Amino acid sequence: MRPIASLLLLMAASQAAGQTSITSPRPDSVGVTVYRSPGSSDANEWNLDWLEGFALISERRTVAIPEGDSEIRFEGVAGGIIPESAIVSGLPDGVVEKNQDADLLSPGSLLGRYLGRRVQLQRTSKATGKVTQQEAIIRSGPDGAVVLQTKEGFEALRCTGINETLIYPEVPASLSDKPTLSVRTHSDRPASAVVTLSYLATGFDWRANYVATLRPDGRHVDLFAWVTLANGDPTSFRNASTNAVAGRLNTEDMRRRNPARATPLRLRCWPQSTTTSGLHTRNIGGFPDQSIAESLNRVAAPPPPMPERGGDDIVVTGVRMKAEQEELGDLKLYRIPEPVTVAARSQKQVAMIEQANVPVDLLYRSKMSGGDLYSTVLVVKAVNRRDLGLGLPLPAGGFALYEEWRGRALLVGEGSTGDKAVGEKVEVELSAPTNVNVELKTLERRKEIARLALTVANALPRPVVYEAELGSTEQRLSGFTGGKVVREDGKWIWRVSVPANSTRELRYETRQD
Amino acid sequence: MRSWVLLSSALCCASAALSQSAIPLPSQTAQGDVSVTIYNDNLALVQDVRQLAIPAGRSHQEFRDVSAQIRPETVSLAAPDLGVVEQNFDFDLLSPSAMMEKAVGETVTLVRTNPANGAEVRERALVLAANEGVVVRIGDRIEVLRDDGLPVRVIFDKVPENLRARPTLSVTVQSDRGGTRPVRLTYLTPGLAWKADYVALFDETAGKMDVQGWITLTNNSGTAYTRAYTLLVAGRVAQAQSRYDRYAPPPPPPPPMREAGTQTAPRPRLADFYLYPLKERTTIADKQTKQVSFLDVSGTPAAKAYEYRVGWLATADQPQSADTILRFSTSRDQGLGDALPAGIVRVYMRDARGNAQFIGEHSIGHTPMGSRLGLKTGEAFDVKVRPVVEERTRLGDSRWRSRMRYTLSNATPRSVVVDLTQSGLWGDSRITDESQKSERLSADEALWHVTVPANGEAAVTATFDTRY
Numbered sequence: 017m018r019p020i021a022s023l024l025l026l027m028a029a030s031q032a033a034g035q036t037s038i039t040s041p042r043p044d045s046v047g048v049t050v051y052r053s054p055g056s057s058d059a060n061e062w063n064l065d066w067l068e069g070f071a072l073i074s075e076r077r078t079v080a081i082p083e084g085d086s087e088i089r090f091e092g093v094a095g096g097i098i099p100e101s102a103i104v105s106g107l108p109d110g111v112v113e114k115n116q117d118a119d120l121l122s123p124g125s126l127l128g129r130y131l132g133r134r135v136q137l138q139r140t141s142k143a144t145g146k147v148t149q150q151e152a153i154i155r156s157g158p159d160g161a162v163v164l165q166t167k168e169g170f171e172a173l174r175c176t177g178i179n180e181t182l183i184y185p186e187v188p189a190s191l192s193d194k195p196t197l198s199v200r201t202h203s204d205r206p207a208s209a210v211v212t213l214s215y216l217a218t219g220f221d222w223r224a225n226y227v228a229t230l231r232p233d234g235r236h237v238d239l240f241a242w243v244t245l246a247n248g249d250p251t252s253f254r255n256a257s258t259n260a261v262a263g264r265l266n267t268e269d270m271r272r273r274n275p276a277r278a279t280p281l282r283l284r285c286w287p288q289s290t291t292t293s294g295l296h297t298r299n300i301g302g303f304p305d306q307s308i309a310e311s312l313n314r315v316a317a318p319p320p321p322m323p324e325r326g327g328d329d330i331v332v333t334g335v336r337m338k339a340e341q342e343e344l345g346d347l348k349l350y351r352i353p354e355p356v357t358v359a360a361r362s363q364k365q366v367a368m369i370e371q372a373n374v375p376v377d378l379l380y381r382s383k384m385s386g387g388d389l390y391s392t393v394l395v396v397k398a399v400n401r402r403d404l405g406l407g408l409p410l411p412a413g414g415f416a417l418y419e420e421w422r423g424r425a426l427l428v429g430e431g432s433t434g435d436k437a438v439g440e441k442v443e444v445e446l447s448a449p450t451n452v453n454v455e456l457k458t459l460e461r462r463k464e465i466a467r468l469a470l471t472v473a474n475a476l477p478r479p480v481v482y483e484a485e486l487g488s489t490e491q492r493l494s495g496f497t498g499g500k501v502v503r504e505d506g507k508w509i510w511r512v513s514v515p516a517n518s519t520r521e522l523r524y525e526t527r528q529d
Numbered sequence: 530m531r532s533w534v535l536l537s538s539a540l541c542c543a544s545a546a547l548s549q550s551a552i553p554l555p556s557q558t559a560q561g562d563v564s565v566t567i568y569n570d571n572l573a574l575v576q577d578v579r580q581l582a583i584p585a586g587r588s589h590q591e592f593r594d595v596s597a598q599i600r601p602e603t604v605s606l607a608a609p610d611l612g613v614v615e616q617n618f619d620f621d622l623l624s625p626s627a628m629m630e631k632a633v634g635e636t637v638t639l640v641r642t643n644p645a646n647g648a649e650v651r652e653r654a655l656v657l658a659a660n661e662g663v664v665v666r667i668g669d670r671i672e673v674l675r676d677d678g679l680p681v682r683v684i685f686d687k688v689p690e691n692l693r694a695r696p697t698l699s700v701t702v703q704s705d706r707g708g709t710r711p712v713r714l715t716y717l718t719p720g721l722a723w724k725a726d727y728v729a730l731f732d733e734t735a736g737k738m739d740v741q742g743w744i745t746l747t748n749n750s751g752t753a754y755t756r757a758y759t760l761l762v763a764g765r766v767a768q769a770q771s772r773y774d775r776y777a778p779p780p781p782p783p784p785p786m787r788e789a790g791t792q793t794a795p796r797p798r799l800a801d802f803y804l805y806p807l808k809e810r811t812t813i814a815d816k817q818t819k820q821v822s823f824l825d826v827s828g829t830p831a832a833k834a835y836e837y838r839v840g841w842l843a844t845a846d847q848p849q850s851a852d853t854i855l856r857f858s859t860s861r862d863q864g865l866g867d868a869l870p871a872g873i874v875r876v877y878m879r880d881a882r883g884n885a886q887f888i889g890e891h892s893i894g895h896t897p898m899g900s901r902l903g904l905k906t907g908e909a910f911d912v913k914v915r916p917v918v919e920e921r922t923r924l925g926d927s928r929w930r931s932r933m934r935y936t937l938s939n940a941t942p943r944s945v946v947v948d949l950t951q952s953g954l955w956g957d958s959r960i961t962d963e964s965q966k967s968e969r970l971s972a973d974e975a976l977w978h979v980t981v982p983a984n985g986e987a988a989v990t991a992t993f994d995t996r997y
Contacts, residue, residue: 047884051887074885099745100724100726102820103885110822113811113819114743114819114820114821115817117816131694132694142644143642143643143645143647144646155688155694156622156623156624156694162625163623163688163694165688169638169684170684171683171685172625172629175625175683176680176683178642216887261887262910263907263908263909264907265887265889265906267889284625285626286625286628286630286659287661288663288675289661290673290675342880343881344886345731345853345878345888346909346911349880409910409911409940438911440913440938503919506917
């Protein structure tokens with residue numbers, strides 16, 4: 017059994033104040049469920065440093081629990097962990113308390129923990145190379161440089177021009193290089209336990225992206241959807257059973273509240289101006305000063321490679337594997353059927369939906385209010401029913417419509433859709449340049465009544481369907497000539513088929529109260 | 530200077546250090562028997578009983594390892610036969626520059642190292658100034674320290690008394706007698722706070738829920754509290770407010786509580802507060818988040834419901850998801866049987882493989898036992914409502930007739946009930962016609978319980994006679 021062997025090797029136990037400390041360095045298996053950010057707009061590019069979704073991480077770890085009181089330290093948890101969300105189960109006698117220390121091992125925190133404790137001060141002579149060590153006590157913390165007490169008196173570290181350093185006997189048990197969650201537990205006898213550790217972590221997100229390719233008949237599309245997962249965390253999850261959850265969850269403050277941090281070490285000295293401080297000297301034979309080194313770097317460094325879509329950071333797993341959808345309460349869970357590695361600071365794409373030959377209606381639509389006209393958009397309409405070629409939950413996401421032209425795919429337009437349940441009408445408005453031009457003219461104005469003419473001109477060599485939303489039914493419209501206007505869902509709608517290369521016109525009156 | 534004489538107790542003086550072979554090590558923490566009482570609103574009361582040897586007469590006592598954010602004006606010190614003369618809180622931290630500035634007028638030792646052969650030369654020097662650079666007098670010469678760029682060690686004989694590695698409270702006391710006795714130090718400090726976190730595992734088919742409650746306390750006060758007896762107080766403590774936040778609006782009432790309970794929880798209480806003592810003493814490290822369990826209930830009845838609230842004259846272009854509500858009670862029977870301190874409830878459900886998955890969270894305020902709660906965990910993917918203003922007619926100068934149509938759809942294979950609320954019915958609004966009988970919750974709100982069949986639709990229409 018490999019996990020047990022590695023366990024015995026890696027679990028360094030140290031006695032401290034009657035309490036044994038055990039370290040579990042990594043999980044045996046891990047599950048990652050990614051939740052999308054509630055308010056994300058799909059139009060924006062992702063910034064891996066600022067992902068607003070989150071993830072539920074469930075880890076399984078094998079831990080050897082000693083007799084008596086012990087502290088179990090779980091290393092390698094996600095950096096964005098929300099510590100108060102952690103759930104630990106599987107310990108024989110439960111959890112006495114859970115702790116998360118936000119202090120990471122760093123020069124500053126090491127010095128801070130050794131405040132008032134004994135260290136070795138090591139000096140190396142520049143002239144002879146002789147190394148001397150002497151005992152010292154640290155008298156000041158990392159905030160204002162280091163004051164040391166030696167047998168001779170009080171000195172400041174590295175204010176002297178001597179090569180000197182501090183040597184610490186060991187790393188304090190409570191400092192880890194990675195964010196660490198720990199629990200205190202009690203057991204009557206030594207036991208090996210399989211512990212499940214679950215927690216929420218920030219710095220994740222996912223998106224659905226629909227790609228629809230219009231068939232030559234112009235009335236069907238081949239629909240394909242990707243789920244794209246993003247992990248902005250410094251932690252990788254190897255062979256993780258990975259899920260994405262669609263739907264809208266209520267969340268409270270999902271920001272990082274107490275992020276793990278490395279205390280910086282600031283070495284400041286007393287004022288060190290000399291009689292020659294105003295002169296600029298070039299160090300010869302020594303280190304070049306900072307600014308020279310920087311300017312050298314700037315010249316020598318090659319330009320960074322152009323960021324490329326579909327490059328190394330985006331892993332396309334291929335269509336052979338498709339995320340499986342299942343119900344999770346009132347949400348939809350998409351399960352990637354095989355364990356995959358969710359690498360640190362990367363994106364991953366897996367197919368989610370593949371539906372060929374979905375019937376769609378294409379139409380052009382413009383909205384107006386009073387005498388104002390808003391821009392015309394191309395609308396892709398479908399009904400999410402099995403008998404109409406769909407009939408599966410469609411999570412919110414970006415939508416791109418392509419059309420084949422001489423064996424090449426051309427982008428017609430891009431838009432987005434909200435969450436669509438089975439049975440719902442689906443409408444995607446595409447921001448695309450159109451060859452259908454709409455004009456709204458005020459012909460006449462009498463007191464509060466305006467007479468308007470709406471003209472739609474089709475420059476395409478095929479007939480199109482055009483729909484105008486003239487306004488809400490609260491507006492008083494009348495005197496329609498040239499077309500039939502209906503009330504639908506609280507709106508005035510004029511729907512007309514415009515033959516190839518021709519125009520249609522509607523005249524009507526609006527009354528301003 | 531009198532203060533230099535008092536130095537000896539905390540920071541050992543130079544002459545003693547020089548004569549001894551090993552440097553005396555200060556003990557790890559100066560704290561004694563510590564009790565910490567933490568309130569919700571970023572406030573804690575620390576009581577620290579230390580055994581101190583105090584001589585008769587006037588003496589100077591130092592209290593290291595107090596909170597770095599201590600409110601010095603709240604400090605009180607109590608010990609038998611002891612009176613406080615004055616107390617100071619020293620923020621001036623020990624650093625090389627502070628040490629050099631305080632050494633002006635004092636004599637230090639310089640150790641020069643010969644760069645060619647490493648030979649050391651020692652000299653005594655008087656520090657004349659530490660402005661921008663350090664000017665010293667050695668014998669009858671005036672020099673700028675390290676003007677030639679060669680290595681020079683500066684050894685100070687002592688550290689000035691009021692420079693501390695960490696913020697320290699120093700008190701001058703008058704004692705009637707000499708001897709060791711317990712000294713009780715109490716003070717208030719911000720930087721310590723607590724809240725509750727709940728984990729609810731909801732089993733929809735069984736209509737039951739397991740709930741664990743955790744107390745989460747965070748320490749950002751800059752100091753660790755060693756083996757502290759910890760007590761948490763639930764409830765808002767009236768704090769004197771500073772001038773600039775006096776006009777802050779009161780927080781809105783917590784919406785999840787649908788009916789306030791009237792039962793008393795089986796917990797220790799003090800005035801109007803519930804008290805949550807931690808069972809064991811615990812060390813609260815700095816920058817630490819600590820959680821301790823306080824509630825563990827399994828199989829409490831819980832039910833899922835759908836709610837949707839329509840604003841006045843709202844028309845939706847697309848159907849909108851109804852809210853998914855988790856309803857449960859905190860009452861003695863058929864409930865959690867406890868008062869719930871304010872915090873966040875995180876709700877989980879098992880997926881098809883039996884793994885618990887997160888389905889949403891909601892914060893609650895302090896909730897008495899016996900309350901009914903309705904938490905919005907999220908919005909239903911499959912249950913939607915589309916409100917439409919179908920018609921609006923002006924009846925008179927300030928009279929309108931509005932016809933609303935609410936279309937409800939359900940894509941789940943079970944029939945559901947949606948609690949549909951029309952809000953914003955101000956004043957003398959009347960419902961003149963409706964397709965289903967409504968319940969008038971208040972002057973402002975009307976409620977319909979709408980049954981939506983499995984994989985089907987339902988519609989409600991209503992006509993309102995209103996002033997607006």
